[in-house]
Amino acid sequence: MQVALFYILATLSVAGGLLMVGQKNPLAGAFSLILSLCSLAGLVAMLHAEFVFILQVLVYAGAIMVLIIFTIMLLNLKKEELQEAPVGWMRLLLTATLCALGAFGAIQVFGEVDPGQVELATGFGNIESVGRSMLSDFVYPFEVISLILLVAVVGVVLLAKKVI
Amino acid sequence: MIGLHHYLYLSAILFFIGAFGVLFRRNLLVILMSIELMLNAVNLSFIAFSRHATGDVDGHVAAFFVMALAAAEAGIGLAILVMLFRNRTTVQADDLTLMRD
Amino acid sequence: MATWVDYAIIGGKAVFIWGFALTLLPVLIWFERKGAAFIQDRAGPNRAAILGIRLAGFIHNIADVVKLLMKEMMIPPHVNRTYFMIAPVLGFTFILSAFAVIPWADTLHVAGREISMQVADLNAGILFILAITSLNVYGIVLAGWSSNNKFALMGGLRSTAQMISYEIPLGLALVGVFMVFGSAQLNEIVRGQGELLFGFLPKWGLFVQPLGALLFIVAAFAETNRNPFDLPEGESEIVAGYHVEYSGMRFALFYMGEYVAIVLASAMIVTLFFGGWQVPYLPTEKLVASADTLLKIMLGVGGAGALAFAGLMLFWAKRMKDGGGFGDLRDKEGIVLGLAHIAIGGAMLFFFWKTLSLEALPDWGARTVALVAQISAFAAKTIFWCWVFIWVRWSLPRFRYDQLMRLGWKQMIPLSFVNIFVTGLMILVMNR
Numbered sequence: 001m002q003v004a005l006f007y008i009l010a011t012l013s014v015a016g017g018l019l020m021v022g023q024k025n026p027l028a029g030a031f032s033l034i035l036s037l038c039s040l041a042g043l044v045a046m047l048h049a050e051f052v053f054i055l056q057v058l059v060y061a062g063a064i065m066v067l068i069i070f071t072i073m074l075l076n077l078k079k080e081e082l083q084e085a086p087v088g089w090m091r092l093l094l095t096a097t098l099c100a101l102g103a104f105g106a107i108q109v110f111g112e113v114d115p116g117q118v119e120l121a122t123g124f125g126n127i128e129s130v131g132r133s134m135l136s137d138f139v140y141p142f143e144v145i146s147l148i149l150l151v152a153v154v155g156v157v158l159l160a161k162k163v164i
Numbered sequence: 165m166i167g168l169h170h171y172l173y174l175s176a177i178l179f180f181i182g183a184f185g186v187l188f189r190r191n192l193l194v195i196l197m198s199i200e201l202m203l204n205a206v207n208l209s210f211i212a213f214s215r216h217a218t219g220d221v222d223g224h225v226a227a228f229f230v231m232a233l234a235a236a237e238a239g240i241g242l243a244i245l246v247m248l249f250r251n252r253t254t255v256q257a258d259d260l261t262l263m264r265d
Numbered sequence: 266m267a268t269w270v271d272y273a274i275i276g277g278k279a280v281f282i283w284g285f286a287l288t289l290l291p292v293l294i295w296f297e298r299k300g301a302a303f304i305q306d307r308a309g310p311n312r313a314a315i316l317g318i319r320l321a322g323f324i325h326n327i328a329d330v331v332k333l334l335m336k337e338m339m340i341p342p343h344v345n346r347t348y349f350m351i352a353p354v355l356g357f358t359f360i361l362s363a364f365a366v367i368p369w370a371d372t373l374h375v376a377g378r379e380i381s382m383q384v385a386d387l388n389a390g391i392l393f394i395l396a397i398t399s400l401n402v403y404g405i406v407l408a409g410w411s412s413n414n415k416f417a418l419m420g421g422l423r424s425t426a427q428m429i430s431y432e433i434p435l436g437l438a439l440v441g442v443f444m445v446f447g448s449a450q451l452n453e454i455v456r457g458q459g460e461l462l463f464g465f466l467p468k469w470g471l472f473v474q475p476l477g478a479l480l481f482i483v484a485a486f487a488e489t490n491r492n493p494f495d496l497p498e499g500e501s502e503i504v505a506g507y508h509v510e511y512s513g514m515r516f517a518l519f520y521m522g523e524y525v526a527i528v529l530a531s532a533m534i535v536t537l538f539f540g541g542w543q544v545p546y547l548p549t550e551k552l553v554a555s556a557d558t559l560l561k562i563m564l565g566v567g568g569a570g571a572l573a574f575a576g577l578m579l580f581w582a583k584r585m586k587d588g589g590g591f592g593d594l595r596d597k598e599g600i601v602l603g604l605a606h607i608a609i610g611g612a613m614l615f616f617f618w619k620t621l622s623l624e625a626l627p628d629w630g631a632r633t634v635a636l637v638a639q640i641s642a643f644a645a646k647t648i649f650w651c652w653v654f655i656w657v658r659w660s661l662p663r664f665r666y667d668q669l670m671r672l673g674w675k676q677m678i679p680l681s682f683v684n685i686f687v688t689g690l691m692i693l694v695m696n697r
Binding site for chain 1: 387388389392393395396398399400402403406410418422425426429449
Binding site: 002003006010013014017018020021023026029030033036037040043044046047048049051052055056059060063064067068071072074075077091095098099102103106118119120121124125129130133134137138141142145148149151152153155156159160162 | 165166170171172173174176177178180181182184185187188189191193194196197198200201204207208211212214215216217218219220221222224225227228229231232233234235236237238239240242243244245246247249250255
């Protein structure tokens with residue numbers, strides 16, 4: 001049951017990714033990416049990460065993708081503007097070689113890692129345990145991230161203004 | 165049974181698909197979305213390690229930070245894109261050659 | 266390992282909550298029409314009839330359904346077909362799946378099992394609802410964009426901007442609730458509302474978080490695109506809105522999706538701020554302990570009420586006959602209802618007489634009675650809040666778009682920050 005679920009979700013996410021980079025129309029690509037993101041959320045839920053699962057849906061599929069789709073719709077590109085130069089076969093060959101090398105390297109590195117059974121605490125992945133860890137061990141990155149987000153918000157508002 | 169390896173291979177595949185999109189697509193929107201896919205692949209890898217290798221929630225916290233940064237970066241990238249579109253009415257990376265010529 | 270019994274229980278709960286939400290739909294549509302008429306001092310729909318029986322306008326829903334089914338589901342030639350057909354499905358499905366985390370009664374301990382009365386008892390339950398609310402935006406934005414119509418696009422984009430703007434005060438108002446009740450699990454929050462504040466007030470979310478409740482309720486109105494925030498659809502009356510190009514059953518899906526969103530918003534408000542399934546002053550243990558008294562009271566009062574209603578119906582039937590009657594099935598309406606209620610009242614009083622000598626119920630019986638009482642409390646409170654949604658719609662004028670955005674960003678977000686800060690201070694002070 002778990003194996004079947006994993007393979008279904010993995011296939012959906014890879015298919016979503018491939019469709020996204022393959023589509024000419026960025027809106028269709030955006031929807032394929034949403035499919036991929038929701039499948040990834042399911043995969044992290046299978047890894048007992050309840051809080052991150054909800055965050056994936058809330059932040060990625062619910063906020064970032066809405067933003068991207070909003071922008072695509074506002075830009076409202078006509079069909080002629082979407083034409084791109086076709087990808088040459090040399091580039092494809094180069095990419096496939098790099099991927100194969102990367103996969104080989106991954107197998108070499110990960111093939112030896114055998115972590116064995118890890119005991120999980122009762123509240124693993126809970127909002128409480130993640131929050132506790134974030135506010136005690138990682139409080140400095142937490143504060144820095146909030147500053148970064150503030151800078152990003154101010155930057156976006158300034159960039160998108162027509163008259164400063 | 166599904167072990168650490170499965171998740172790591174999936175993460176690697178998704179990362180390479182995203183990298184392909186960034187390198188070979190010319191449409192700026194698709195480039196931005198491919199960056200998001202790469203960040204997601206890394207998130208999956210973090211969570212998989214957290215569950216199978218360490219057993220504590222440091223990976224979840226890291227995934228949270230990656231998500232927050234991805235949101236900030238997507239916002240700013242889109243703002244730049246909108247400004248670019250306003251000035252040049254194009255979103256193809258090939259047409260932005262002002263600094264090259 | 267999960268046996269088939271576990272799956273059957275989850276399936277039963279899913280069917281129950283699905284049935285609850287969808288059964289409230291015609292009731293809400295009836296409330297809307299009759300309520301609007303009542304507020305506007307007119308009669309409302311009272312003509313649709315089956316062989317003369319009008320049921321005070323309830324039959325009108327059937328007429329509505331038939332009309333929507335029979336209308337031509339036209340796809341205009343200039344729309345983007347795939348997205349056009351997917352959009353209403355998205356809008357309706359996500360909202361219905363958000364009901365999975367709403368608890369409608371306390372955990373039932375029966376036959377050695379603990380059955381929680383929610384389909385999914387997620388640890389971060391409230392965040393799930395927020396996530397679904399975020400996903401809801403897609404139905405609208407797709408509908409607006411695929412219609413290839415400037416007005417639909419404007420309506421869709423405005424509605425999307427409104428919904429994503431009001432998600433922020435919605436989420437921030439919840440932070441105060443988390444802090445006070447110490448958990449994000451909805452069932453824990455409702456259980457926490459069973460205690461007493463200052464000895465006489467139930468510890469409802471409304472009393473410990475008044476500002477948070479107000480912010481959440483206003484944001485919920487904005488999220489469901491409901492008056493006074495229905496500019497994206499109120500444009501329907503003037504121009505179009507995002508569902509201008511939809512007809513027939515597709516439009517019905519949008520329409521139903523809006524009403525299911527109202528039920529969801531009411532259920533959320535009730536769960537977080539009005540005690541959820543808690544019967545006021547009667548937490549679960551007291552309910553279970555006094556279940557026999559409760560059963561006797563319910564049967565006795567129910568039976569007496571049914572008999573009184575039967576008497577009223579028969580009196581009404583007699584008045585109609587004296588007045589000349591209508592000449593169709595409506596003459597028999599009073600008699601049928603009267604006799605049915607005599608039967609019901611008689612049965613309830615018979616059982617009341619039989620249980621009068623009962624001292625204590627078996628454990629599963631007591632828990633079932635408590636369950637019924639809690640479900641009834643939840644249903645009553647949710648229906649009351651649905652009525653409030655309808656009441657506000659027909660009482661208040663609509664916000665203009667810039668006023669709406671200013672309210673969301675410049676007034677509600679700072680207020681929610683103040684709320685979080687003050688709540689934190691009070692928790693710190695009270696725990697010294």
